[in-house]
Amino acid sequence: MSNSSLVCSVDSGQMPKKLYAVAAEFANPTALYEAAEKVRDHGFRWWDCYTPYAIHGLDKAMGLKKSWVPILTLIGGIHGLVIGFLLITITSVYVYPIDTQGKPYFSLPAFVPILDLLTIMLAAIFTLKGIIVLSWLPRLHHPLWEWDLFTRATHDKFFVVIEAKDPRFDEKNTATLLQEIGGTNLTFIGEEE
Amino acid sequence: MSYFTPSTVPADPLNRHESLEIARARQELIREPLVNNERSAAWVGDHIASVVENPTPLWWYIAVSIAGGVASLAGICILYLITTGVGVWGENKAANWAWDITNFVFWIGIGHAGTMIAAILYLTRQRWASGINRAAEAMTIFAVMCAGVFPAVHVGRVWMAWYMAPIPNGNAIWPNFRSPLLWDVFAVNTYLGASIMFWYVGLIPDAAAMRDRIKNKILKYVYAIICLGWRGSARQWSNYESGYLMLAGIATLLVITTCTVVSSDFSTSVIPGWHGTIFIPYFGVGAIYGGFCMLIILLVPIRQYYKLQDIVTLRHIDLCCRYTLLMGLFVTYIYGMEFFIAYYSGSPNERFTFTDRIFGPYWFTWDLMMIFNCVIPQLFWSKKVRRCPWLAFTIVLFPSIGMWLERYVIIVSSIHRDFLPSSWGMFYPTYIDVLTFTGTFGIFFLMYLLFIRFLPVIAIAEVRSVLPEANPHQPPVVVDSNAGGTHE
Numbered sequence: 001m002s003n004s005s006l007v008c009s010v011d012s013g014q015m016p017k018k019l020y021a022v023a024a025e026f027a028n029p030t031a032l033y034e035a036a037e038k039v040r041d042h043g044f045r046w047w048d049c050y051t052p053y054a055i056h057g058l059d060k061a062m063g064l065k066k067s068w069v070p071i072l073t074l075i076g077g078i079h080g081l082v083i084g085f086l087l088i089t090i091t092s093v094y095v096y097p098i099d100t101q102g103k104p105y106f107s108l109p110a111f112v113p114i115l116d117l118l119t120i121m122l123a124a125i126f127t128l129k130g131i132i133v134l135s136w137l138p139r140l141h142h143p144l145w146e147w148d149l150f151t152r153a154t155h156d157k158f159f160v161v162i163e164a165k166d167p168r169f170d171e172k173n174t175a176t177l178l179q180e181i182g183g184t185n186l187t188f189i190g191e192e193e
Numbered sequence: 194m195s196y197f198t199p200s201t202v203p204a205d206p207l208n209r210h211e212s213l214e215i216a217r218a219r220q221e222l223i224r225e226p227l228v229n230n231e232r233s234a235a236w237v238g239d240h241i242a243s244v245v246e247n248p249t250p251l252w253w254y255i256a257v258s259i260a261g262g263v264a265s266l267a268g269i270c271i272l273y274l275i276t277t278g279v280g281v282w283g284e285n286k287a288a289n290w291a292w293d294i295t296n297f298v299f300w301i302g303i304g305h306a307g308t309m310i311a312a313i314l315y316l317t318r319q320r321w322a323s324g325i326n327r328a329a330e331a332m333t334i335f336a337v338m339c340a341g342v343f344p345a346v347h348v349g350r351v352w353m354a355w356y357m358a359p360i361p362n363g364n365a366i367w368p369n370f371r372s373p374l375l376w377d378v379f380a381v382n383t384y385l386g387a388s389i390m391f392w393y394v395g396l397i398p399d400a401a402a403m404r405d406r407i408k409n410k411i412l413k414y415v416y417a418i419i420c421l422g423w424r425g426s427a428r429q430w431s432n433y434e435s436g437y438l439m440l441a442g443i444a445t446l447l448v449i450t451t452c453t454v455v456s457s458d459f460s461t462s463v464i465p466g467w468h469g470t471i472f473i474p475y476f477g478v479g480a481i482y483g484g485f486c487m488l489i490i491l492l493v494p495i496r497q498y499y500k501l502q503d504i505v506t507l508r509h510i511d512l513c514c515r516y517t518l519l520m521g522l523f524v525t526y527i528y529g530m531e532f533f534i535a536y537y538s539g540s541p542n543e544r545f546t547f548t549d550r551i552f553g554p555y556w557f558t559w560d561l562m563m564i565f566n567c568v569i570p571q572l573f574w575s576k577k578v579r580r581c582p583w584l585a586f587t588i589v590l591f592p593s594i595g596m597w598l599e600r601y602v603i604i605v606s607s608i609h610r611d612f613l614p615s616s617w618g619m620f621y622p623t624y625i626d627v628l629t630f631t632g633t634f635g636i637f638f639l640m641y642l643l644f645i646r647f648l649p650v651i652a653i654a655e656v657r658s659v660l661p662e663a664n665p666h667q668p669p670v671v672v673d674s675n676a677g678g679t680h681e
Contacts, residue, residue, distance in 0.1 A: 139422030
């Protein structure tokens with residue numbers, strides 16, 4: 001729901017009490033991509049692009065570093081392998097040795113399938129957790145959701161949002177910058193005090 | 194009219210500097226679009242979401258009642274089995290594995306194709322798969338759930354099944370990690386878990402899209418929880434994309450591991466007909482074969498009824514049919530190779546088992562299997578057949594049955610006559626066998642109907658990202674209307 005004290009159009013001259021960010025809409029992925037490159041070149045750090053689908057190469061245009069999720073996948077995989085190895089070895093060799101077909105108690109080739117499966121399981125769990133946690137989710141509320149137009153960020157609109165906590169942020173100049181690089185519907189987004 | 198990218202084909206295919214032949218050749222190179230009729234990203238979202246948003250059609254209630262009724266058969270039969278004992282099935286001392294494991298391998302196989310489409314085709318950059326991967330992954334999850342029913346209840350004393358889990362218990366007993374049957378427990382559970390995670394990650398952006406558009410307050414709340422507060426920021430997409438790639442890699446590994454483990458249930462034993470190294474690829478391609486058939490069975494009515502022909506295009510059906518044909522040829526090769534190896538091994542038991550498959554009491558299952566799996570899919574060599582969805586639908590019903598028969602042939606015809614003629618016997622299914630298996634179809638279709646009704650049946654964000662307009666570097670160029678193959 002739009003909240004008039006939290007969301008103000010830049011043209012209206014009003015301003016929320018506590019500013020979260022200034023947001024602008026862009027027409028299509030190409031415009032957004034070019035705008036992102038320019039915002040990046042201005043040296044902003046606390047800003048983001050909002051798109052309904054992943055746009056190829058946008059992370060480079062924004063100057064984002066590579067995601068950490070694959071590292072977490074690796075950590076999860078190693079966890080699975082080590083935990084699996086300890087579980088199988090301790091139970092099959094020391095705690096409850098079973099003589100099957102005269103095989104040695106420590107019969108690594110026969111352990112491989114379960115080691116493999118546990119590696120996969122923990123790698124998958126860590127990947128899922130990585131995607132969620134590194135994206136700062138789950139989140140029950142966000143200042144941008146006060147803005148009616150923002151519901152279309154998951155449908156057909158593209159937005160650039162520069163947050164007020166960025167050291168280079170300046171109410172007037174940042175809004176002007178977004179307008180110069182092709183942004184429309186410029187809006188100040190406030191947050192609860 | 195179609196879109197294409199200027200880097201591969203010039204904007205003017207009938208360039209006057211080129212001869213007509215070259216121009217024609219270029220036109221043939223233009224790929225069919227992934228989404229027909231130049232649909233926009235907004236249209237894709239509206240159209241897929243309308244399946245969920247529109248009022249529930251009457252047929253859905255009817256279909257759910259039927260599927261629910263059939264599913265309850267499985268519930269009743271399983272209850273009867275647990276309270277009475279596995280003797281209610283037709284298994285006996287000769288054939289101590291029969292329909293239970295046949296059904297298990299059948300269902301788990303159907304699951305494999307879903308992962309294959311969603312993961313392996315994603316890794317190999319087959320972008321057309323974005324149109325069908327959600328439906329395929331849902332199929333995987335529901336099929337694995339149906340598969341899980343059988344090994345869980347076939348153990349006899351179901352209440353002791355928790356002994357298979359590696360947890361400390363009062364008797365200080367631990368499972369035997371060298372046993373393929375325990376590998377199976379791990380494989381099925383990991384497969385189910387990882388498939389759900391893979392499916393869920395794909396669902397997050399679409400649930401957010403549904404949250405932002407749906408009017409129903411309860412559903413809005415539910416989608417808001419499912420999507421975890423997704424906003425679609427580029428930082429989130431960056432994590433999402435790399436995580437999805439990781440999960441695709443993991444799922445690919447898992448498909449191979451799971452079909453290896455399921456085939457090891459058989460191939461690590463010394464039963465003639467089972468004890469073969471070919472079983473791992475055999476189960477892999479067999480699984481994908483059966484899964485593609487089931488996917489075509491699911492997709493053809495859905496695209497027809499919900500008018501999704503622009504997203505699940507004739508090209509998608511065509512490609513699924515081609516995969517079906519390819520897997521059918523693999524399976525045919527393996528059938529032949531099994532017979533050759535049985536002959537070439539010189540083992541009289543091995544030779545007897547394979548002769549028994551053709552001329553023994555189960556000859557009709559073998560004959561039907563060969564006709565359904567090897568002969569009928571050859572119709573897919575014709576492009577006209579592949580591009581006629583309801584014909585394809587009818588054709589794949591046969592290999593679907595054929596793949597069930599294949600598992601039946603492998604299991605029952607291998608063990609009903611073993612080394613000692615004094616212990617030979619026959620297997621006859623009881624009505625409980627039949628009703629339990631029928632019931633799992635009810636479970637599967639019930640889950641699928643619920644999925645169609647409440648979740649976007651096609652991955653909205655992924656289909657959007659393969660549209661020409663999604664490419665920031667190459668703005669779409671509209672070309673000559675004759676270019677770009679056939680359309681509906």
